[in-house]
Amino acid sequence: MKILHINSYYIDNHLYSQLYKVLDAEMQQVVYIPIKTDREPENLVKLSKTDLIFEKIIDPFHKYNYFGKIRKILKSIQTKQLTNSVDFIHAHNLFTDGALAYKLKKKFGISYIVAVRTTDIGLQYRLMWHRRPLIHKVLKNADSIVFISNTYRDKLFAMMPKSLVSKITYKVRVIPNGIDDMWLNNIQRPRAVPLEDRVHLLYVGQIISRKNVLLLIEAVTLLNKETGDKYTLTVIGPESKTEPDYYKTFLDLIKTLPWVDYKGRVKPGEGLLEAYRSCDIFVMPSKYELFGLVYIEALSQGKPVLYAKGEGIDGFLKDYHAGKAVDPDNAKAISDGIRAIVREYDTYTDFDDVVLPFNWNTIATVYKNMYRKHE
Incomplete structure (x- = not known):
């Protein structure tokens, strides 16, 4: 036909x-x-x-x-x-x-x-x-x-x-x-062990306001004030031509934060796969997100995810033990969500039921x- x-x-x-x-x-x-x-x-x-x-x-x-x-x-x-x-x-x-x-x-x-x-x-x-x-x-x-x-x-x-x-x-x-076959052909299970030392967070997405990158950084700043810079944040993603001021604010802010590592744009492939595998938790409290396949990519590599309440991924993940949904407009709620994932890290054991349907x-x-x- x-x-x-x-x-x-x-x-x-x-x-x-x-x-x-x-x-x-x-x-x-x-x-x-x-x-x-x-x-x-x-x-x-x-x-x-x-x-x-x-x-x-x-x-x-x-x-x-x-x-x-x-x-x-x-x-x-x-x-x-x-x-x-x-x-x-x-x-x-x-x-x-x-x-x-x-x-x-x-x-x-x-x-x-x-x-x-x-x-x-x-x-x-x-x-x-x-x-x-x-x-x-x-x-x-x-x-x-x-x-x-x-x-x-x-x-x-x-x-x-x-x-x-x-x-x-x-x-x-x-x-x-x-999701791309690359992720399904290279599935990695969660480590299912406690996080005792440094915690490596990863964000993948455009640097735009609805993705809440600046508020995420504020939330991690709160955590590091409590823990003495225990948390690091790797940010992968390009600027948006529609929000140049937001991107400039982001660049100016991270100059003062040694625990933020900005990689810019990383093309899909082995480099992005390695970035997911190198982190402990994927964090993107994005608003107005249709679904966000980056969450599924992260889960395919055994990483629990932090995401916004009420968005498309929340409706899908609510029946699974795969991470935490948070209020995307509240820095403390985001930091509390990250802290909760760290506290429960050894209970994340298998994401296959979430990932394989994609x-x-x-x-x-x-x-x-x-x-x-x-x-």
């Missing part, structure tokens, strides 16, 4: 290429990737049955003209005849890709599934009231609605009319994203079964 993927976030999230790689073995795929006019194609993977079609089509004014953006992209999809011989559409977000899939279903009768991302909920649905009537149609007409955690399903449903929720609940599927082959099989209902 032939699948049309509409994926406007492809160049910002390289994990999608791994899904397409697994699916490529069994079906034809066209991946349409509308990008901003000032961006360039990225992650140009070569697959035997899959075509990646990048189009620089999203103009700056589209930020203020959502419906104009949808009309322009829709016209381009039709002009390129991308729906020819397509059996099914997979829309990878709600407000752009999902709206396009809905319009294509109306015109060509092609069924679709739609995924819901963090920005769909916390930004678009919460603030863009004038877009809601169209999005309600997208949800009602989708074959399935995919969330990567129960937490985000509940957040969206809490904002929606109860009458609509009752009509679409039966279509909801919770399907996580996968296998792209398993996840791709779920998607294939959803697609094949329409063969």
Whole structure:
């Protein structure tokens, strides 16, 4: 069969290429990737049955003209005849890709599934009231609605009319994203011994405000005042062009803290694997995090994790003994969470049940079964 993927976030999230790689073995795929006019194609993977079609089509004014953006992209999809011989559409977000899939279903009768991302909920649905009537149609007409955690399903449903929720609940599927095979091929079990000397903490992520890097450093500072610099923090991740002042504040702060080791950007691979293995605890009290596969990567290397209450990873990990959820806006709560993990360190013995479901082959099989209902 032939699948049309509409994926406007492809160049910002390289994990999608791994899904397409697994699916490529069994079906034809066209991946349409509308990008901003000032961006360039990225992650140009070569697959035997899959075509990646990048189009620089999203103009700056589209930020203020959502419906104009949808009309322009829709016209381009039709002009390129991308729906020819397509059996099914997979829309990878709600407000752009999902709206396009809905319009294509109306015109060509092609069924679709739609995924819901963090920005769909916390930004678009919460603030863009004038877009809601169209999005309600997208949800009602989708074959399935995919969330990567129960937490985000509940957040969206809490904002929606109860009458609509009752009509679409039966279509909801919770399907996580996968992690790279490298992590699953190199699983390391927890050491399950007490932490008695220095404690090595690791953060991996962009240096941006919602990731709470500065508050994390404040929390570790509190711990080191109590313990005489027992805690070290390794920070891996790039700056963000959207928050240069935050990044500068971070750089100025760590100059005064000898126990912070900033590595900058580290490319995925053996270097990042070694960083996880060298730490004791992974710490990222990030807000508005759709899920955060870095937590699963850390667990695959036997490291317990500290994360924010109420976020996607919290909804998933609450049934496992894998770390601590904390208030992400409170430095003392973060330091208390780290202290609790240290205190219980020898009780973390096995994370396999958490990690193994994040296998792209398993996840791709779920998607294939959803697609094949329409063969």
